[in-house]
Amino acid sequence: MSAHAETQHAAHPPVAHQSSRVDARTLGMFLFIASEVMLFGSFFTAYFFIRVVNHQPWPPHPFHLPVFVAFVNTAILVTSSFTMHWSLQSIKRGNRVGLQAGLTLTLLMGLTFLLTQLLEYARIGFTPHDQAFGTIFFSLTGLHGAHVLVGLTILAAMTTRAYRGHFSPEAHNGVEIGGIYWHFVDVMWIIVFTTVYVL
């Protein structure tokens, strides 16, 4: 390519004009979540076809869903959303210990949720091959589990940075945006739990 780059041009970019009150990274996270919701939507469509259109009994005869264990697990994940919120409020007020404690608790509860789910998989008594029911059960909860794993990775990064003293009342974007993702994972689980276990 013929580079006509001329030296009189600035070596640093001009500051972009901020044409919206929305923060770019927050907006990006919300758009990402919108596409994640649609990914779940495609699997819920498959759920709809198999359970509603095909009139599959739910769960079909020999199988049982461990509703109580899942309920306790739900409670753990919902609580972790509150600790997440607490950690964000703490750093907004300059309380670094609150931030660290909140993130650590959230991380631990998320791990507990994921491990409980893995144990549940091991003892549930059916596999993804067992009829379309098993397929839908494992794909919806498994897709959500994958999102918990991503959320935990983000949380781990946030926690590491929190312990290294990287956030402050003025600069806590990382906590806020990671937190939005975690709340999304939480809300999505409530929907999955309701449709797969309760209804």
Add this chain to the structure above:
Amino acid sequence: MTTATTAHDELHAGAAPPPHGWRRLLAPGWLRVPWMSALFFGIGLGITLLVRWAEGWHPIWDGQVITTIELVAVPFGFLAGIGGFDYWTRYAIGSPTQPEDHSGHGAYSWRDYFRINTDHKVIGVQYVVTTIFFFVAAGLLAMIMRAELARPGMQFVGNQVFNELFSVHAALMIFLFIIPAFAGLGNYVIPLMIGAPDMAFPRLNALSFWLLPVAGLLMLSSFFVPGFGCGWTGYAPLCSTHQELGAVFFNMGVQWAGASSIMTALNFLVTIITMRAPGMTFWRLPLLVWANFTTSLLVVIATPFIAGSQFMTMFDHIMHTNFFNYEAHGYVLGYQHIFWFYSHPAVYIMMLPGFGIASEVISTFARKPIFGYRLMALSLMAILVLGFSVWAHHMFVSGMAPWLRVPMMVTSVVIAVPTGIKVFSWLATLWEGKLNFSTPMLFALGFVSMFVIGGLSGIYLAAVPIDIHVSDTYFVVAHIHYVLFGGSLFTIFAGIYYWFPKMTGRMYDERLGKLHFWLTFIGFNATFFPMHYLGIQGMPRRVSDYAPRFADLNFFISIASFFLGASTLVFLYNMIVSWARGAPAPANPWRAHTLEWQVSSPPPVFNFDEIPQVVGGPYEYGVPGARHAVFNGDRVIEEEEVNV
């Protein structure tokens, strides 16, 4: 070249010195790619074997499962090696992140196009060149198909290879050419058009480009594992139970290309919303920006559905789950519903940016303001909304619920209204204009006329009885090529010729450009128009042999298609020679008003030395005293600003 080097050195002042010796293996780049890919291959293999051993699954060594896992792991290794994740990894482990030194910006030699580059202009060129590579590859596959179809009976390839040819041809053209070519052109011009120094997320932008070659190579290499031959639509259960490993290569290729397209769309949306120059309101945006805004919304909302559908087929194929398995109470038609819920909006993803390019080119070369600017923008939005309500018109003969047919037919016909608004607006813009028939304009006019033909056959196909008659015949092949070749490809050519001076700083050869247009236009019509007739007569598509009564017309089509293929050589020759030795381009060869033409060709590394002030609409051609933007020095204060 010496001045460029100086600028380069200035940029790197203060940056760390480049690594030496074995440390170069650790720096992001092609030296790190091989061992990182091998490392990720090992990790993927290790985890798979460990899990299978721990769970007692037999056999522990399952080639299909391992290949599938590696199609995820190795691309990640490649991307990590080339440096796609360096910044985020550093952030995640809590290391201090380096303040942006802009060393990843700009291209000073051809090598800078082969590394992670955060400059939207470099990424735009990377996109366009990569997609043209895949365009040529997919075109050659079509040439082999036409050679086979020149005479009845079997000559060159077998049935299975023929199936693979048309499947990969379509998959490459759609996922690796049309969608990313528009993304590439948009990448280059959108930040310039809205007066921004770069995209909102430059590192994400770089990463989303490097996913493309990965996706393309996966699809091309499906020929070398036992192939992918169930059509680009990948219908289950055909593609989930009766196929070889090549189908998984398609599944994963779609995932990588889809991830790339979602990330780019997200980037476009955030850039357009948050980084417009002062005074650039939504009603002053060039229509190309409007078109990409709408397209990006479609991509973000719809693309996850094809990701979902490909995951499901892949799980059915590899893990023997029962999404679409009738015997285990799966819902067979579910695949088509989920797939078309993406893939019908996808035809608008493949068309709306082309509408934007056509609007830019037609207004500039007719020297007239766009007719009905606001309605042009609103009709894009109408297409966006309606596009989600028509998917089942692809399934009239699939055995779906009969009551769905008529509503889908009605919405499909209704969507012709906003599209018609756009066509009439272009015609009204041309009306009494001072037309300049340069190559971009020829392609834009070719687009309008050919797209109308494609749109009309689309209305035929939307009607249930006609659709039932011509389903799976060459009528459908003719329709899709009039829309995607006559529509999308013509606008891509128009866009490439239009912005070629801006991108390369050199003019293309106008005579060769015009020659290319006429060869393409004639070859295209000679190839695809007779297919309407073949289809109505009942020649089925996707079959390597046909009845002898279709022989003469097919022979004619094959000859015409070779002629069409050869016309691409003119294009390639023109592009390569002009890029190397063309006459230097002025900043604004087309006397256009939009912002990308108000800076030098090619633009400076950071686009603008100072962000311009936008004071009027983008297409005020022929309006005395009208200006789109003013730069520092002749900045005027707007009325709105005074009032506030």
